[in-house]
Amino acid sequence: MKNVVSDCPIEDVMRVLSGRWPTLLLYWLKDGPRRFNELRRDNPTVSHRILSLELRKLEAAGIVRRTAHPGYPLRVDYDLTEAGRRLVPLIDALAAWWEEHRATTPPAATEDEVRAS
Secondary structure (H helix, E strand, O other), X not given: OOOOOOOOHHHHHHHHHOOOOHHHHXXXXXXXXXXXXXXXXXXXXXXXXXXXXXXXXXXXXXOEEEEEEOOXXXXXXXXXXXXXXXXXHHHHHHHHHHHHHHHHXXXXXXXXXXXXX
């Protein structure tokens, strides 16, 4: 992991939740437990490896719980912990803010458009 730059707690939060997938995983898990392949179907652009890494990172942070059910084939569910459930209103608030902001702001340039200019 990268070195801590400041004593700001936001730095720690961003270490866990930054990137493309962590907040999406929380969004997909907010309605209840999901199996690994269900999470892959929610967004087929995430690779198996990245999904595994992100779920492990969220599990290590105490936000996601992994439950293995005995039997064959092995069934594994992922669900939000209490700490993860406490993040759901924050993610919903971010989504609402973005919808409001997007409605009043012209679309941002894509990375390709920025490079071309």
